[in-house]
Amino acid sequence: MAANGMAAQTQDTDNPGGLSVQFGKYIGIGADGNLWVDGCDVQALAQEHGAPLYIVSENELRHRYRAFRDGFLAHYPHVEILFANKSNNGLAIRHVLNQEGAGGDCFGVNEMYIALLAGTDPRKLVLNGSNKQDEELEMAIANGICVNIDAMDELDRVDAISQRLGRKVAIGIRLKLDLLPLAGRTGVAMHGPGTLKEQSDSTKWGMTREQTVEIVRRAQRMPNVELKETHFHLSRMSNDPENFAIMAREMIVWSGYLRDETGWTPPCIDIGGGWTFGKWYGTGPRAQIDDDRAPTPDVYGRQVGAAIREEAARLGLPLPMLRIEPGRAISGPSGIAIGRVGAIKQGAKKKWVNLDLSTNHLSWASALDWYYHAVAVRGTAREASELVDLVGPLCNSDEVGAHRLMPPLARGDFVAFLDAGGYTESSAARYNAQLLPATVLVADGVAEVITVREQWRDVAGRFKVPPRLLAASFGGARG
Numbered sequence: 001m002a003a004n005g006m007a008a009q010t011q012d013t014d015n016p017g018g019l020s021v022q023f024g025k026y027i028g029i030g031a032d033g034n035l036w037v038d039g040c041d042v043q044a045l046a047q048e049h050g051a052p053l054y055i056v057s058e059n060e061l062r063h064r065y066r067a068f069r070d071g072f073l074a075h076y077p078h079v080e081i082l083f084a085n086k087s088n089n090g091l092a093i094r095h096v097l098n099q100e101g102a103g104g105d106c107f108g109v110n111e112m113y114i115a116l117l118a119g120t121d122p123r124k125l126v127l128n129g130s131n132k133q134d135e136e137l138e139m140a141i142a143n144g145i146c147v148n149i150d151a152m153d154e155l156d157r158v159d160a161i162s163q164r165l166g167r168k169v170a171i172g173i174r175l176k177l178d179l180l181p182l183a184g185r186t187g188v189a190m191h192g193p194g195t196l197k198e199q200s201d202s203t204k205w206g207m208t209r210e211q212t213v214e215i216v217r218r219a220q221r222m223p224n225v226e227l228k229e230t231h232f233h234l235s236r237m238s239n240d241p242e243n244f245a246i247m248a249r250e251m252i253v254w255s256g257y258l259r260d261e262t263g264w265t266p267p268c269i270d271i272g273g274g275w276t277f278g279k280w281y282g283t284g285p286r287a288q289i290d291d292d293r294a295p296t297p298d299v300y301g302r303q304v305g306a307a308i309r310e311e312a313a314r315l316g317l318p319l320p321m322l323r324i325e326p327g328r329a330i331s332g333p334s335g336i337a338i339g340r341v342g343a344i345k346q347g348a349k350k351k352w353v354n355l356d357l358s359t360n361h362l363s364w365a366s367a368l369d370w371y372y373h374a375v376a377v378r379g380t381a382r383e384a385s386e387l388v389d390l391v392g393p394l395c396n397s398d399e400v401g402a403h404r405l406m407p408p409l410a411r412g413d414f415v416a417f418l419d420a421g422g423y424t425e426s427s428a429a430r431y432n433a434q435l436l437p438a439t440v441l442v443a444d445g446v447a448e449v450i451t452v453r454e455q456w457r458d459v460a461g462r463f464k465v466p467p468r469l470l471a472a473s474f475g476g477a478r479g
């Protein structure tokens with residue numbers, strides 16, 4: 001898919017909005033030359049709702065979900081897509097995904113609560129966590145949510161709570177895969193130095209082979225406990241489908257091992273998230289991340305499906321249910337973040353364009369080198385002729401987009417960051433006493449607020465000043 005040049009403005013099914021340039025299926029440049037999202041002119045949306053602002057395309061969200069569902073189902077018979085809720089916790093987002101039939105991966109009480117509140121089928125929810133609290137376990141068990149065991153004492157706690165509640169509980173076991181074939185391999189988005197195996201080994205997650213066998217044996221003696229899945233999450237370090245296929249194959253190797261040691265064959269393997277959001281329109285200094293070589297869900301599905309089939313046939317195992325937990329791959333490309341241009345400063349060597357959108361709102365731009373493509377909202381197709389640093393208002397350097405080629409911008413213009421639907425609102429911070437932005441959901445030309453812009457009272461309402469400080473401040477007793 002080429003993003004450059006102007007394609008014919010037809011209403012075909014791959015371009016329902018008749019966009020002249022497509023950044024996504026529903027996000028791109030409209031007939032007026034501005035940025036459009038799902039039938040809405042973003043310039044008008046930003047003027048109406050103000051900045052900073054998150055905008056999510058409902059149709060893009062559904063499209064991304066379906067791409068994963070269809071991409072995997074084309075190559076593997078039993079697939080469940082569990083959306084990683086943490087990537088976008090919006091209640092309306094969860095409703096949309098429920099309508100699509102998605103399950104979900106939850107951390108903590110509140111993520112379970114949001115999913116249940118929206119009516120997600122609890123049998124398609126899993127609870128992950130390295131240090132689950134009693135209230136979490138109780139909530140999961142009371143609602144029939146699968147608990148992915150990740151500590152040696154967790155199973156006994158799960159068993160005790162399930163007995164107390166008189167409820168059966170489905171469990172999974174989060175594995176610490178050996179990943180020997182990944183010992184020499186790295187990816188485009190490593191969390192630091194080291195290979196994929198070293199970085200995976202170094203995280204707190206997962207149980208060793210011996211620990212897993214022990215958990216299975218103990219669970220087999222617990223009448224309340226149903227062993228449902230094994231779980232692994234490779235994380236987002238690599239785009240290469242081969243690494244995911246290697247990991248999926250090892251899940252089956254462990255299934256064979258567990259069968260031989262315990263007689264239990266996992267009926268379901270859950271291989272987590274980390275799937276790229278598939279940026280094909282990648283340019284810029286960090287474009288090696290999620291660039292146009294990023295694989296599609298179909299490519300992931302083909303390679304992972306083949307690896308599982310092959311290994312299961314080799315070991316004489318039935319094909320398990322396959323669960324995947326894409327987060328950013330579904331939510332990321334569905335959303336954009338908008339900032340308004342303020343002061344523009346020309347320095348001796350560079351030019352800074354100040355926005356009211358900060359790394360509070362795109363925290364991964366600085367913390368994790370996530371690349372967000374930036375475009376002008378008005379006249380989006382204009383030639384990008386100026387190299388600028390797009391910066392926010394925070395007290396640090398606050399680079400939301402360093403060294404970006406942009407068309408000329410003026411005070412009052414809006415700038416949009418693409419692929420900002422994942423991990424932005426859900427990780428937004430209030431540093432420098434900033435208020436959290438609003439989010440607007442758009443579908444077929446209709447825009448509705450799904451997260452209300454934070455007001456100062458929301459923040460100030462949490463502050464307390466002890467009376468003794470008030471007395472000292474205002475009682476005239478200061479020394």
Ligand SMILES: *Cc1c(COP(=O)(O)O)cnc(C)c1O
Nearest residue numbers: 084233273274275325326327328
């Ligand atoms: C974060 C996470 C995901 C989603 O990761 P993405 O990179 O957003 O796809 C899935 N599963 C688990 C267990 C996670 O921790």
